[in-house]
Amino acid sequence: xxxxxxxxxxxxxxxxxxxxxxxxxxxxxxxxxxxxxxxxxxxxxxxxxxxxxxxxxxxxxxxxxxxxxxxxxxxxxxxxxxxxxxxxxxxxxxxxxxxxxxxxxxxxxxxxxxxxxxxxxxxxxxxxxxxxxxxxxxxxxxxxxxxxxxxxxxxxxxxxxxxxxxxxxxxxxxxxxxxxxxxxxxxxxxxxxxxxxxxxxxxxxxxxxxxxxxxxxxxxxxxxxxxxxxxxxxxxxxxxxxxxxxxxxxxxxxxxxxxxxxxxxxxxxxxxxxxxxxxxxxxxxxxxxxxxxxxxxxxxxxxxxxxxxxxxxxxxxxxxxxxxxxxxxxxxxxxxxxxxxxxxxxxxxxxxxxxxxxxxxxxxxxxxxxxxxxxxxxxxxxxxxxxxxxxxxxxxxxxxxxxxxxxxxxxxxxxxxxxxxxxxxxxxxxxxxxxxxxxxxxxxxxxxxxxxxxxxxxxxxxxxxxxxxxxxxxxxxxx
Amino acid sequence: xxxxxxxxxxxxxxxxxxxxxxxxxxxxxxxxxxxxxxxxxx
Numbered sequence: 001x002x003x004x005x006x007x008x009x010x011x012x013x014x015x016x017x018x019x020x021x022x023x024x025x026x027x028x029x030x031x032x033x034x035x036x037x038x039x040x041x042x043x044x045x046x047x048x049x050x051x052x053x054x055x056x057x058x059x060x061x062x063x064x065x066x067x068x069x070x071x072x073x074x075x076x077x078x079x080x081x082x083x084x085x086x087x088x089x090x091x092x093x094x095x096x097x098x099x100x101x102x103x104x105x106x107x108x109x110x111x112x113x114x115x116x117x118x119x120x121x122x123x124x125x126x127x128x129x130x131x132x133x134x135x136x137x138x139x140x141x142x143x144x145x146x147x148x149x150x151x152x153x154x155x156x157x158x159x160x161x162x163x164x165x166x167x168x169x170x171x172x173x174x175x176x177x178x179x180x181x182x183x184x185x186x187x188x189x190x191x192x193x194x195x196x197x198x199x200x201x202x203x204x205x206x207x208x209x210x211x212x213x214x215x216x217x218x219x220x221x222x223x224x225x226x227x228x229x230x231x232x233x234x235x236x237x238x239x240x241x242x243x244x245x246x247x248x249x250x251x252x253x254x255x256x257x258x259x260x261x262x263x264x265x266x267x268x269x270x271x272x273x274x275x276x277x278x279x280x281x282x283x284x285x286x287x288x289x290x291x292x293x294x295x296x297x298x299x300x301x302x303x304x305x306x307x308x309x310x311x312x313x314x315x316x317x318x319x320x321x322x323x324x325x326x327x328x329x330x331x332x333x334x335x336x337x338x339x340x341x342x343x344x345x346x347x348x349x350x351x352x353x354x355x356x357x358x359x360x361x362x363x364x365x366x367x368x369x370x371x372x373x374x375x376x377x378x379x380x381x382x383x384x385x386x387x388x389x390x391x392x393x394x395x396x397x398x399x400x401x402x403x404x405x406x407x408x409x410x411x412x413x414x415x416x417x418x419x420x421x422x423x424x425x426x427x428x429x430x431x432x433x434x435x436x437x438x439x440x441x442x443x444x445x446x447x448x449x450x451x452x453x454x455x456x457x458x459x460x461x462x463x464x465x466x467x468x469x470x471x472x473x474x475x476x477x478x479x
Numbered sequence: 480x481x482x483x484x485x486x487x488x489x490x491x492x493x494x495x496x497x498x499x500x501x502x503x504x505x506x507x508x509x510x511x512x513x514x515x516x517x518x519x520x521x
Contacts (some may be wrong), residue, residue, distance in 0.1 A: 229484060236484055403514045405514075418495075421507055423511060423514070444510075446507075449494055450493070450494040451497065452504035453507075455500075479515070
């Protein structure tokens with residue numbers, strides 16, 4: 001009997017666990033160790049953050065799902081990973097009791113989601129800073145409360161400044177911030193308060209609509225359209241001001257300090273701000289059999305797990321090397337250790353990085369959330385199934401092969417809501433396979449705005465919660 | 480720099496024209512489902 005341990009129960013970890021439980025749960029020991037006992041449907045936290053969805057509609061308890069899928073659940077925070085052969089185990093701290101747990105494994109999947117590195121930008125974040133976040137459910141709730149309080153001030157006639165975007169020069173997840181800014185716009189419009197708010201999009205993207213993936217390009221009626229033009233139209237239409245090529249360096253009460261590509265330093269004032277922090281890997285200790293630190297074999301300096309990618313290529317070379325992106329997501333030194341979702345170390349950025357004259361690197365990190373996380377989770381699970389059954393992995397999917405669909409809602413109303421539907425293939429441009437200047441399949445890639453997107457976003461919420469609960473037919477629903 | 484790029488009146492009409500959007504809903508779902516399912520065979 002093989003023992004598989006999955007650390008984390010988000011999009012990647014939970015997807016891995018579902019496939020493993022389904023394929024191996026009856027004959028092998030599948031365990032999930034997570035510091036949260038609920039699954040959170042992250043894409044809907046945007047709606048929680050504007051008060052359009054109750055927090056409890058976005059979560060469900062994990063244990064009943066795992067009981068049905070023959071998966072053990074350990075409610076604990078992983079602390080140490082001991083990967084050396086012969087004595088492979090993870091040490092965790094049980095939530096509630098603080099008791100130390102030692103769990104051995106034959107295969108380990110590291111998928112704990114990101115460490116929200118608010119401390120990477122002084123003054124950032126809802127706990128020790130002055131800005132808000134929608135990156136966790138407690139944060140989204142706090143953001144909602146602050147936003148509602150802001151609306152009360154506006155109802156009394158006060159004019160306010162709202163800043164939404166990224167809070168670190170290397171932040172990712174611009175898509176979530178974009179969705180939040182357009183939802184705030186739409187909500188204020190409905191409340192009759194839009195004229196009381198000056199809304200600014202502040203981002204580290206090289207250009208509007210980059211989203212950390214070098215933008216999205218499509219071909220419509222024989223003409224190539226770019227997401228930069230499209231998002232510009234959205235912002236102009238909504239009266240949202242924008243400032244890109246900007247890295248936030250510090251936040252004080254009501255003031256955001258930044259630097260841009262030109263090296264200019266500036267301050268933007270705000271009454272309410274939601275800025276996405278830098279993401280880092282979880283700070284696990286990686287310990288060898290003699291008690292030595294083996295982190296260098298497993299993770300990069302940011303704490304992301306090194307897998308089967310080619311690391312260290314300069315950006316121009318990486319952009320021309322699709323095979324540099326990992327395919328099977330296991331560590332070369334410890335091949336039974338896999339990483340899924342945000343936990344794996346990408347070989348470099350997708351968007352072109354920029355270092356300004358003050359030596360500040362402004363470079364959106366590659367997004368590895370949502371659909372990408374789920375796909376990697378499935379690939380990892382199926383390869384572990386392969387290894388246990390046949391000893392050989394047969395599944396692979398690089399981000400240079402992966403398709404991703406993203407629906408960015410602009411209001412959740414089914415009658416007059418709106419959303420941008422974005423489809424891209426591949427997520428990371430493959431300039432060898434797709435010889436156009438963008439490295440993308442311009443026939444499949446798609447960008448469209450309309451009410452249908454709002455319906456899709458609403459449908460996806462319920463469809464994916466159905467899938468993640470492992471209910472009838474869950475495998476038919478793609479990641 | 481911001482320019483004056485905005486959606487035209489016609490574009491805005493189609494974005495909220497329910498019958499057309501129902502058609503787009505079907506087409507987009509079919510497209511996304513088809514390409515996403517292909518990933519399962521990797």
